[in-house]
Amino acid sequence: DQQVKQNSPSLSVQEGRISILNCDYTNSMFDYFLWYKKYPAEGPTFLISISSIKDKNEDGRFTVFLNKSAKHLSLHIVPSQPGDSAVYFCAAVGNKLVFGAGTILRVKS
Amino acid sequence: EAGVTQFPSHSVIEKGQTVTLRCDPISGHDNLYWYRRVMGKEIKFLLHFVKESKQDESGMPNNRFLAERTGGTYSTLKVQPAELEDSGVYFCASSLGTSGYNEQFFGPGTRLTVL
Numbered sequence: 001d002q003q004v005k006q007n008s009p010s011l012s013v014q015e016g017r018i019s020i021l022n023c024d025y026t027n028s029m030f031d032y033f034l035w036y037k038k039y040p041a042e043g044p045t046f047l048i049s050i051s052s053i054k055d056k057n058e059d060g061r062f063t064v065f066l067n068k069s070a071k072h073l074s075l076h077i078v079p080s081q082p083g084d085s086a087v088y089f090c091a092a093v094g095n096k097l098v099f100g101a102g103t104i105l106r107v108k109s
Numbered sequence: 110e111a112g113v114t115q116f117p118s119h120s121v122i123e124k125g126q127t128v129t130l131r132c133d134p135i136s137g138h139d140n141l142y143w144y145r146r147v148m149g150k151e152i153k154f155l156l157h158f159v160k161e162s163k164q165d166e167s168g169m170p171n172n173r174f175l176a177e178r179t180g181g182t183y184s185t186l187k188v189q190p191a192e193l194e195d196s197g198v199y200f201c202a203s204s205l206g207t208s209g210y211n212e213q214f215f216g217p218g219t220r221l222t223v224l
Contacts, residue, residue: 043215
């Protein structure tokens with residue numbers, strides 16, 4: 001039973017454009033969400049987070065939006081750069097971290 | 110400051126053999142976690158140590174998996190005997206605080222292939 005779902009396995013975006021990565025969750029008890037970024041042969045690294053009391057959090061080129069009623073969050077990257085090409089994992093905090101399956105982002109130059 | 114390290118980076122073994130994975134957390138991090146990612150799927154929680162004690166081992170697949178953290182420093186994860194479905198990437202992470210709100214720092218993972 002997957003509680004965090006990333007339904008797009010991959011996304012390809014042109015350099016300079018916006019990348020939007022989506023994530024859905026089923027457990028309404030989750031109250032904190034994170035995005036991790038992973039390069040090949042490396043472990044995931046923390047990117048940005050959002051508390052359930054907020055609907056937006058911004059850090060430079062990265063913005064996370066949370067829609068609690070829809071149990072949906074998204075990560076926006078503007079402008080996208082080739083170095084952003086990686087796997088992005090959405091994760092939710094319950095009594096442990098629950099991850100989605102990841103979305104491979106390719107930014108073409 | 111050194112990050113989380115894992116050894117080996119890759120391991121290829123035959124079904125029925127034993128493999129031991131090692132994780133060295135960031136110095137001073139009492140919390141250590143093991144996760145596994147099977148090809149293309151989600152990263153799944155296996156267990157959580159606080160110092161040398163198992164706080165939560167609800168994600169361990171079965172009794173062929175044994176995790177230890179003697180002395181509260183490095184941890185080992187032993188798979189004995191290994192089965193084909195144990196193949197995947199095993200990640201270790203560490204954090205200062207216990208709650209899930211504390212940032213977890215991940216190691217590069219051990220890729221295990223069981224033939």
